[in-house]
Amino acid sequence: MTITKAACVGRPRGFDIDLALEQALNVFWRNGYEGTSLNELTEAMGIKKPSLYAAFGNKEQLFFKAIDLYENRPDSLFNIAFQHERVADVIRGLLLGAAAQFTDCSHPQGCALINSTFSCNEASESIKQTVLARKSKHKQRLVDRFELAQNQGELQEGCEPVVLASLMTALFQGLSMQASEGASLDELQKVATMAAEGILTVNVKR
Amino acid sequence: MTITKAACVGRPRGFDIDLALEQALNVFWRNGYEGTSLNELTEAMGIKKPSLYAAFGNKEQLFFKAIDLYENRPDSLFNIAFQHERVADVIRGLLLGAAAQFTDCSHPQGCALINSTFSCNEASESIKQTVLARKSKHKQRLVDRFELAQNQGELQEGCEPVVLASLMTALFQGLSMQASEGASLDELQKVATMAAEGILTVNVKR
């Protein structure tokens, strides 16, 4: 199912649908799902409400498509860091990459997925569940990578891959929150470095 | 200025004001500020809207009073952990204490202050600022404690107290989010232990 097939008959769409989706992502990224109103969306996207509904369905579906766009970026944190061979470099790359990406001023601060958990009261349960499922998918990628490292003898005895993955996730969440609250790149780099040092010293053979 | 002085004339208040405030705290704790509606509040507190407004002012002031109640608890995480003499025990106490307190089922999961940052769009700017100020006050307590440790020669050379405080804060935020998302005590204990081990090994003399 494509986003919305371009019509070859009838009045042509007056806006760039991909660009509009990107603007929508930016608003959700900044304010979360519940914190974003249709008026904010339409204003940022430069279209009126009926156009939004015709092109994207409704607010919920627009959110899902925006998150899809976010996660399928080629320069995703995970995709870059997972290219390293040694797990030590993966861990360093993830933490330092998070610090850099969460404070990149070319887009809202923090991680869009983590920020979206903000303002998600039980009214929008499907949003909450979807975001949680995505996050746990990412966590599973970490677990798999660390289990691989364990099988290759890179981890210290007693280091559980699942726990290590949870700790990394917790650090991402913390870094994301601090970035959203205005922390600088320099600040987060130091935090990420200290965290990586501790994790590597205790859990990874050298 | 007390919460609301008991009137000695006129119709007596028909509910326990302290108990009502505690119920309000629980709702904010679970849903954040924006995520909580007046109807949810009045239902949880067992009173009607005019009673709420007469006793607490408005939603914003009720929130502030609820957060005050939360922070002035005697069994606060910081108050307990800061009783230790050695900074290593403080760090362990903070992380393990966070794991325990954030998953305590006698109240909502996670940290109320951290959860309140969720769903805080720019409409309620004063709420956001207040919560941020409180959080940075707590962070300053960490900085002060770690600077003390540094002066007493407990920290390794090159360990900056500010960075260490930020890292601890990031871990609190991560642990809080994972607790809110349903992580178990056992899970978070393992994460906190691994984090503490890494931090102590690299940053604290033994």
Next chain:
DNA sequence: ATAATTTCATACCCATCGGTACAAAATACG
């Protein structure tokens, strides 16, 4: 040209939001 089709802008729908007017009810004081 005209019909078919699609998008657009305006103007509206209903539910919920935080907040309040008002009068009945319940107490203390004279």
Next chain:
DNA sequence: CGTATTTTGTACCGATGGGTATGAAATTAT
């Protein structure tokens, strides 16, 4: 008793939330 004072329940306010009906505008097909 009556009166002043405070709380309580009901019923409401304007603003905003997500979502839509409708007809005009713009294009392709005939």
